[in-house]
Amino acid sequence: MVAIAVGLGALLLRAAAAWHPTPHSKAPNATAGEELFERAVAAVRGCAAQDDAYLSCALGTEAGAWDFHFHRFGPAQITNPTGRGGQLTLVEGFDVPHCTSARAPGRRIRRACPLAPRGFNDTEAVLLTHPWGGNFQHYVFELLPRAWLAAELLRRARPDDAEPAFVVHLHKYRRTGFFADAARLAVGTEIELVVDQEGRGGFRNVWVPPYVVENFRSWSALGLKALRHMHAKAQETYVTRPPRPGTIVYFTRRDASAGKGRALVNEAELIEALAGRGARILDFSAFPTLGDRVRGLANYSVVVTPFGAGFANLVFAHPGARWLSVCPPTMCNSHERFFLDQLTSALGFRTGVQYTAATAARAVNDGGGGAGDPKNVPYSVDVPAVVRAVEGLARS
Ligand SMILES: *[C@@H]1O[C@H](CO)[C@@H](O)[C@H](O)[C@H]1NC(C)=O
Numbered sequence: 010m011v012a013i014a015v016g017l018g019a020l021l022l023r024a025a026a027a028w029h030p031t032p033h034s035k036a037p038n039a040t041a042g043e044e045l046f047e048r049a050v051a052a053v054r055g056c057a058a059q060d061d062a063y064l065s066c067a068l069g070t071e072a073g074a075w076d077f078h079f080h081r082f083g084p085a086q087i088t089n090p091t092g093r094g095g096q097l098t099l100v101e102g103f104d105v106p107h108c109t110s111a112r113a114p115g116r117r118i119r120r121a122c123p124l125a126p127r128g129f130n131d132t133e134a135v136l137l138t139h140p141w142g143g144n145f146q147h148y149v150f151e152l153l154p155r156a157w158l159a160a161e162l163l164r165r166a167r168p169d170d171a172e173p174a175f176v177v178h179l180h181k182y183r184r185t186g187f188f189a190d191a192a193r194l195a196v197g198t199e200i201e202l203v204v205d206q207e208g209r210g211g212f213r214n215v216w217v218p219p220y221v222v223e224n225f226r227s228w229s230a231l232g233l234k235a236l237r238h239m240h241a242k243a244q245e246t247y248v249t250r251p252p253r254p255g256t257i258v259y260f261t262r263r264d265a266s267a268g269k270g271r272a273l274v275n276e277a278e279l280i281e282a283l284a285g286r287g288a289r290i291l292d293f294s295a296f297p298t299l300g301d302r303v304r305g306l307a308n309y310s311v312v313v314t315p316f317g318a319g320f321a322n323l324v325f326a327h328p329g330a331r332w333l334s335v336c337p338p339t340m341c342n343s344h345e346r347f348f349l350d351q352l353t354s355a356l357g358f359r360t361g362v363q364y365t366a367a368t369a370a371r372a373v374n375d376g377g378g379g380a381g382d383p384k385n386v387p388y389s390v391d392v393p394a395v396v397r398a399v400e401g402l403a404r405s
């Protein structure tokens with residue numbers, strides 16, 4: 010298995026040699042999603058005129074890939090049966106276990122399912138959940154834009170209606186701090202948690218917003234618009250000055266230790282070299298709240314991080330920052346690069362995410378393996394090559 014993974018790594022490394030390691034610029038895109046959003050507002054207005062137990066509002070189609078449906082379920086209770094995510098139980102007689110899946114949100118299911126207890130009141134809710142639990146990157150790229158979209162669409166389409174409750178799937182221990190703060194920023198108001206819904210009366214209607222991104226695959230313009238607004242709001246709220254030129258921060262990936270998959274085995278050596286050039290060494294968990302994170306990131310003009318979920322922090326970073334991804338030999342393909350280019354362009358970054366040259370990293374056969382994914386091989390980096398790339402960015 011390891012031999013296969015390393016062999017695959019070598020193969021991909023050769024294929025990767027054609028990538029450009031040099032910084033590139035991308036024009037900011039301040040209009041992504043605008044037109045589609047206006048069409049979606051009109052669609053929700055039309056949709057709200059109906060009064061079924063189950064509505065599927067078609068918000069529009071985006072060039073090819075994306076079809077958007079904003080679902081509304083009639084009298085329903087939000088439950089948390091497995092602890093993995095929120096689920097709806099409809100009072101009127103259908104159960105909707107699939108309401109959280111990406112491609113078929115809210116299929117109408119058999120009527121034979123158990124009924125939720127009566128006792129719902131006249132309040133509406135938006136259910137914000139995802140089927141993969143609390144993984145950071147999924148939360149930022151998938152849940153938050155849906156939260157913004159649901160809140161803004163309903164506000165725009167129904168300015169005279171009461172605000173719904175925004176019920177977010179979060180672990181109990183995340184009710185304070187970054188995750189809850191980010192959800193509040195997305196919806197622009199207070200949130201409730203799925204874990205607190207047990208035993209409560211149901212809601213008159215529950216809305217389930219569409220997915221607007223496929224993790225590291227493609228964006229819908231609606232998702233880009235949502236994150237652009239959240240990003241701008243966070244910067245306005247917390248940041249008073251741009252990063253000072255030449256300030257460098259390195260975010261560690263200590264959690265992926267050797268043998269656990271995609272570990273940077275000589276990270277200690279890289280850290281020492283970067284610290285020697287004045288870089289701060291931090292962990293993203295050093296920022297317990299959203300404000301800490303946004304202000305903390307805005308202190309640095311060069312952000313260096315190993316490839317991974319840390320990219321989602323682009324949404325909280327200053328658009329003047331330059332990001333360098335230390336690339337494992339089997340990662341950072343053109344697909345993921347395009348995905349991040351679109352994001353940084355929509356957020357108004359002057360430069361996108363940049364990558365260390367493919368030759369700066371090599372797979373290491375240390376007896377560890379690709380945890381889950383054969384591309385997750387342990388690797389080491391050419392420290393002087395990474396330091397040169399960082400110094401180049403710090404001067405630019
Ligand atoms: C901005 O994004 C939209 C997608 O919403 C795309 O159609 C358009 O070409 C982009 N413009 C630029 C300058 O990248």
Ligand SMILES: *[C@@H]1O[C@H](CO)[C@@H](O)[C@H](O)[C@H]1NC(C)=O
Nearest residue numbers: 130131132174209210211212
């Ligand atoms: C309606 O239900 C929601 C959620 O269960 C609850 O927060 C709210 O207080 C209830 N309102 C009334 C008037 O009972």
Ligand SMILES: *[C@@H]1O[C@H](CO)[C@@H](O)[C@H](O)[C@H]1NC(C)=O
Nearest residue numbers: 289291295304305306307308
């Ligand atoms: C950012 O700068 C502020 C003000 O100088 C300082 O209080 C804070 O500790 C810094 N945070 C980080 C993470 O560098």
